[in-house]
Amino acid sequence: MTPRSRLHVPSPPARPGQEPDFSYLSLSAAGAVHRPEFTAPAGDIEDLSKELVRVLGDDHLAVGPWNPHLEPAELQVGLRHMLLTRLFDDRMQKIQRQGRISFYIKSTGEEAVAVAAGMALQPGDMLVPSYRQQGLHVVRGRDLVELMCQCLSNTRDMCKGRQMPIMYHWGSGNIFSISGNLATQYPQAVGWAMAAAIKGEDHIAASWIGEGSSAEADFHHAMTFAAVYQAPVILNLVNNQWAISTFQGFAGGERRTFAQRGPGYGIPGIRVDGNDFLAVHAVTQWAAQRARQGGGATLIEHVTYRVAAHSTSDDPSRYRPKEEWKAWPLGDPVARLKAHLVALGEWSEERHAKLEKELEAHVTACWKKAESFGTLAGGPSLDPLTMFDDVLKEIPEHLVKQREELRALQTAGAIGAAPAHARQD
Amino acid sequence: MTPRSRLHVPSPPARPGQEPDFSYLSLSAAGAVHRPEFTAPAGDIEDLSKELVRVLGDDHLAVGPWNPHLEPAELQVGLRHMLLTRLFDDRMQKIQRQGRISFYIKSTGEEAVAVAAGMALQPGDMLVPSYRQQGLHVVRGRDLVELMCQCLSNTRDMCKGRQMPIMYHWGSGNIFSISGNLATQYPQAVGWAMAAAIKGEDHIAASWIGEGSSAEADFHHAMTFAAVYQAPVILNLVNNQWAISTFQGFAGGERRTFAQRGPGYGIPGIRVDGNDFLAVHAVTQWAAQRARQGGGATLIEHVTYRVAAHSTSDDPSRYRPKEEWKAWPLGDPVARLKAHLVALGEWSEERHAKLEKELEAHVTACWKKAESFGTLAGGPSLDPLTMFDDVLKEIPEHLVKQREELRALQTAGAIGAAPAHARQD
Amino acid sequence: MARMNMVQALNSAMDVMLARDPRVVILGEDVGYFGGVFRATEGLQRKHGEHRVLDTPISEGGIIAAAIGMGVNGLKPVAEIQFADYIYPGFDQVVSELARLRYRTAGEFTSPVTIRTPCGGGIRGGQTHSQSPEAIFTHVCGIKVVMPSNPYDAKGLLISAIEGEDPVVFFEPKRIYNGPFDGDPHKPAVPWSAHPLGEVPEGHFTVPLGRAAVVRPGTAATIITYGTMVHVAEAAVRQAGIDAEIIDVRTMAPLDVDTLCASVCKTGRCVVVHEATLFGGYGAELVATVQEHCFWNLEAPIQRVAGWDTPYPHAFEWEYFPGPARVAAALKKVMEAS
Amino acid sequence: MARMNMVQALNSAMDVMLARDPRVVILGEDVGYFGGVFRATEGLQRKHGEHRVLDTPISEGGIIAAAIGMGVNGLKPVAEIQFADYIYPGFDQVVSELARLRYRTAGEFTSPVTIRTPCGGGIRGGQTHSQSPEAIFTHVCGIKVVMPSNPYDAKGLLISAIEGEDPVVFFEPKRIYNGPFDGDPHKPAVPWSAHPLGEVPEGHFTVPLGRAAVVRPGTAATIITYGTMVHVAEAAVRQAGIDAEIIDVRTMAPLDVDTLCASVCKTGRCVVVHEATLFGGYGAELVATVQEHCFWNLEAPIQRVAGWDTPYPHAFEWEYFPGPARVAAALKKVMEAS
Numbered sequence A, B: 001m002t003p004r005s006r007l008h009v010p011s012p013p014a015r016p017g018q019e020p021d022f023s024y025l026s027l028s029a030a031g032a033v034h035r036p037e038f039t040a041p042a043g044d045i046e047d048l049s050k051e052l053v054r055v056l057g058d059d060h061l062a063v064g065p066w067n068p069h070l071e072p073a074e075l076q077v078g079l080r081h082m083l084l085t086r087l088f089d090d091r092m093q094k095i096q097r098q099g100r101i102s103f104y105i106k107s108t109g110e111e112a113v114a115v116a117a118g119m120a121l122q123p124g125d126m127l128v129p130s131y132r133q134q135g136l137h138v139v140r141g142r143d144l145v146e147l148m149c150q151c152l153s154n155t156r157d158m159c160k161g162r163q164m165p166i167m168y169h170w171g172s173g174n175i176f177s178i179s180g181n182l183a184t185q186y187p188q189a190v191g192w193a194m195a196a197a198i199k200g201e202d203h204i205a206a207s208w209i210g211e212g213s214s215a216e217a218d219f220h221h222a223m224t225f226a227a228v229y230q231a232p233v234i235l236n237l238v239n240n241q242w243a244i245s246t247f248q249g250f251a252g253g254e255r256r257t258f259a260q261r262g263p264g265y266g267i268p269g270i271r272v273d274g275n276d277f278l279a280v281h282a283v284t285q286w287a288a289q290r291a292r293q294g295g296g297a298t299l300i301e302h303v304t305y306r307v308a309a310h311s312t313s314d315d316p317s318r319y320r321p322k323e324e325w326k327a328w329p330l331g332d333p334v335a336r337l338k339a340h341l342v343a344l345g346e347w348s349e350e351r352h353a354k355l356e357k358e359l360e361a362h363v364t365a366c367w368k369k370a371e372s373f374g375t376l377a378g379g380p381s382l383d384p385l386t387m388f389d390d391v392l393k394e395i396p397e398h399l400v401k402q403r404e405e406l407r408a409l410q411t412a413g414a415i416g417a418a419p420a421h422a423r424q425d
Numbered sequence C, D: 001m002a003r004m005n006m007v008q009a010l011n012s013a014m015d016v017m018l019a020r021d022p023r024v025v026i027l028g029e030d031v032g033y034f035g036g037v038f039r040a041t042e043g044l045q046r047k048h049g050e051h052r053v054l055d056t057p058i059s060e061g062g063i064i065a066a067a068i069g070m071g072v073n074g075l076k077p078v079a080e081i082q083f084a085d086y087i088y089p090g091f092d093q094v095v096s097e098l099a100r101l102r103y104r105t106a107g108e109f110t111s112p113v114t115i116r117t118p119c120g121g122g123i124r125g126g127q128t129h130s131q132s133p134e135a136i137f138t139h140v141c142g143i144k145v146v147m148p149s150n151p152y153d154a155k156g157l158l159i160s161a162i163e164g165e166d167p168v169v170f171f172e173p174k175r176i177y178n179g180p181f182d183g184d185p186h187k188p189a190v191p192w193s194a195h196p197l198g199e200v201p202e203g204h205f206t207v208p209l210g211r212a213a214v215v216r217p218g219t220a221a222t223i224i225t226y227g228t229m230v231h232v233a234e235a236a237v238r239q240a241g242i243d244a245e246i247i248d249v250r251t252m253a254p255l256d257v258d259t260l261c262a263s264v265c266k267t268g269r270c271v272v273v274h275e276a277t278l279f280g281g282y283g284a285e286l287v288a289t290v291q292e293h294c295f296w297n298l299e300a301p302i303q304r305v306a307g308w309d310t311p312y313p314h315a316f317e318w319e320y321f322p323g324p325a326r327v328a329a330a331l332k333k334v335m336e337a338s
């Protein structure tokens, strides 16, 4: 036998200029996957990690044991949240293109992963997202103005200008701070849940991570601690097929699903159609109840597709077929929920168009208001001297001195106003 | 529903003063587990991660598809290696108790995990152990004097006095350096294997980690990289039931096996009776052939028991029943291989006693020789000024100066000889 | 008052806080049933329950991350990292998360985690049981960094750390867990029970963070140091016969600049001492700060005495350890210069 | 000679080394097919093959660990960490493994990994795309730490790093990838193509590690700095109208003490400048070293100009960034003092 290189290098099914090819995806039919009791031992339900929980069929009707039987009114709220999330994203992206904010990340095509899951949880539950679940804020009723002000780093920025756009948090809304460092939030969510269990409280935590980020150490930390202490936490893994330029095979998705990691740790893993609002809602509810009843953690892999660029700094046409998303076999979560409601007779094109208009007007009004608190180009702005606050609870002496040094420089005119927009290399 | 704490805290089946209880272990009968082709897809052989590959039956005969059909001569060599490892350990522990070395770690009861695996590999394969696989050095024919000199930090210490006892390495023998930091070697072994594959060489790497250490990030890194690149590596996880004071439940072993982590990553996981020389040999051979033929990595969980204290700094009677090891259902690897050879008519009590004597004499002779190269109490000793070597390839200026500073202090008598033995707090 | 060694003092601090504040939880490798490899948590799980004192998986990153999450959910976690040498796998969670959370959320989310970890050499632990990585943490904005040099301070500082609302990395110089060590390995060990600072109140008391202590008043020169080296400095002063003032930094960040600089401006001569390696070490910050504030009073260049710039070499511990001979030599050097 | 910006120069260094030495491999997140988020590896996979230029999982710890293993097996890995802010998850592998392997095996095992990582602010990247963590690495014995300030040095130093047998952490000040930046964000960006140091040989050449460069001779004072701040220092000198000598450290560890101290002993005044936060920063080491060697020549306390001791605040980049105004003020301060 002649020795030869055997290094396997994962390669996506299609590159720019090639035909999109999603044949690698294994799909189950809507309604085909069984729904076990909350109390089923992880070892007995390993099949859930290989199948794909789906509720909405091709006929747009809800079928099977995972049908959450939501009221039409609730579905309409879900549709509204997803649509608002999408319109908000579209607007913010446009605003970024105009140079009015410096950076943005869209969640287009993945709205259900945040919205349906968020709706299936309770207000006291702590949500611990990555940067692509802005839908959670929408679900919990956050004033979009606050999100916009954060992106503007203006006088109403909840982060006081300290974070890049989209790094939101919401203390009173129980939505945790987004970190620029991937995956760090995952084991923190487990710790939060452990504390709830220690205190004997009835709240659970839910966290989100991208499939690419699951290669980070913190994924392992989260899984291990969740398994050992049976922490009341839902660990959502959003498999949107792409990290930045690398497809999910580079996170280890070539030969098994990400949900299968769960059983490896003794945690149920559920693979769900992430673009099926009803399915995401149902599996979240199942996992939440399991956690609340002392059954510990669940890993949920949401199979979805990142329709947009990774961020406004990215150009996906360099690494994947331009219209790959059009071939995505699981469709669009907004369109699918809409079609379901239409099929139920609870929605119509007219109502949809009206809602869209209403929400667009709402977003416009919010942006107008947000701008009144300051923009990159002008208006009121945060006092730079606040940058010395909150490093520690109390401002230590050396920072007092540094603040005075900066104040003196400002007074002397040595450090002037910032330019409208710094050069981005 | 009244909220109540649900934090699960793993608890071992028995604490000091209680009856040992190994009923949590799931065992398969010898010969009961199927042996798939090398080429079987990981997803098709997930059962191997839950079963327990065993070859030696209660009648001490080899049975089933995993029987490696080794020649009696080879088995005798294996027995010799395991016995030598054990006697070496016993002697070094005694020597430590006498204060003649400062620290030691035994592998008692786990000798097969290193010896049988080591014998199933080829000399060009890189072995990347943790601190409890001294048997690998024995298998590869290392002069015990060299290991002893390392423990003595004497003039023949391969580490030049820079590492605590047992932190061996062997460049020409292809046994990697042991790190004091747990688990770091695991992804390094994967990197080594990736390089072999990149170069098109026919060597594989094999690494060892404790079940407790599998909670470290580096376990995840190793598994992820091994899975993504199908690296030719064997990842051995030695589940000896205990970390220091915490049982394997604290690493996540309560609700599934460690081997099951493999399938979670798309890597075959095999759970093997780590005290069964033949079984360990067979699964190693299988995994090695798979890796060499381009099939990628295998995770092997060796189910064994840490008979000795964690190290000479540890007192296990504080946290587990004193004689727990006596109740260990998988017996002793040396005794079992011996009984097998006897059953084959290829060994006898007399030959065993004679071998034991011979090996003890050998260990004694080695110790004598090792001592001649310096002991803690006296004899030749390393030049402390060598401590400035090997920080970088070439000694940089600031270290030259520091070396001169130390030399001057020595000359002035300001820094004297070290005491025979520093106080250990 | 009771007699305590440093381990007992730390144990007592945690015991007091577990009893006083239901939010306090202890977590770490082997800290629960077993009571810690250095016995710092001995008896605490038995007394306060296994939901207050938790054994953890061997995962420093996971321990610190979980502690952060617990802190966000209203607990006051005290995490033990078994050896400071093993804190690096948790480094990202410390730097990117623990230290940043208050800042990045403008105070809306905080997590007051205390990380305890034994550091330093002199116990024949070789390169992975002897490190002193404090400098690295002092460069991270958003955490406090502490190292006590005696049982009294250890307890008082640890209680302050746990009660405070900031994250603290609390280094414990394990060489002096059982007794002060003056750098001479030939001498019999003196236990804390025979030392005035081994007298420690049994109940609650605090030693404030952010304040250095003048542990030996003097006029001829100033030695700035912390941890084990405080005792080495005392021995060096005796050995050199120079009336140096010795300052125990105690809190490395934020630094009590005033106490340090008042002394150096008075004495005009300064030696900075630590066990950690010299290059890029915390001593550099001390020198840089002192020379800036005391330049016009300095009679000689400030000297640093520190570990040689090599990994901690197991067999050459006493040639490596910056003992009294080296400190005394530096003292003489700053006295002679002019 | 060709015109290159710093990214192209780095790309060229890797290209040259991939072609010259079959042992060289590149690995990192998005470095393969895509060519890196800063395009530093653009075209390299296409040219040299996907076994030489590897995309990796998003796992900085895994990347560095795998690179170490590859290095042990005879390769010369060049690992990219996408932002220096993300190096912390790999910190344990750097400190405990990469930096220690040669030492702990007395040279029997070595792994000459080069870790490239973009650092520094000024690109509106906020706190997790702007950090300058070099100080932390300079305190780790067993690695070299490098930061270039122009395309020529970038290529020459990177080739030296890859060819050398020691591990190197190679920081790339991303603010000056495309052109020198003098700290004034209001000015139009000047590309490297219009700068003499944008002239870079296309083939193989080296700039030695461990040697600082006098980038502007002067007599009145010495500014010691590196990376982006070299250009800020130049602007500050112009602004202040003071004939300061500017030294570009280039290799932070091991440090070229002689070049630094010769200058300060000559000028008698010194300002140390870096982007990283002040407290416990690398500037402290520079100050401590310089004051020790040049004490008798110093006319004024050495000043440090550095990032304020806060996390990098996204919106206040230009109040935070230690620009020419602050450097000039410090220069004036050292000139006035006496």
Ligand SMILES: Cc1ncc(C[n+]2csc(CCOP(=O)(O)OP(=O)(O)O)c2C)c(N)n1
Pocket: A132, A180, A181, A182, A209, A210, A211, A212, A213, A214, A238, A240, A242, A243, A244, A306, A310, D029, D058, D060, D082, D086, D089
């Ligand atoms: C520790 C760390 N490493 C690298 C990055 C750079 N980075 C930001 S997003 C990203 C891709 C993440 O992909 P995935 O987890 O799949 O999430 P998605 O963007 O698809 O939602 C990378 C590599 C980072 N932010 N943090």
Ligand SMILES: Cc1ncc(C[n+]2csc(CCOP(=O)(O)OP(=O)(O)O)c2C)c(N)n1
Pocket: B132, B180, B181, B182, B209, B210, B211, B212, B213, B214, B238, B240, B242, B243, B244, B306, B310, C029, C058, C060, C082, C086, C089
């Ligand atoms: C990073 C790190 N954390 C903690 C330790 C301390 N430590 C040394 S051995 C050990 C237990 C390891 O248990 P396991 O992995 O099961 O291996 P075994 O000793 O049973 O062979 C611990 C916690 C260490 N050496 N390194």
Ligand SMILES: [Mg+2]
Pocket: A210, A211, A212, A238, A239, A240, A241, A242, A243, A306
């Ligand atoms: Mg993704």
Ligand SMILES: [Mg+2]
Pocket: B210, B211, B212, B238, B239, B240, B241, B242, B243, B306
């Ligand atoms: Mg173990």
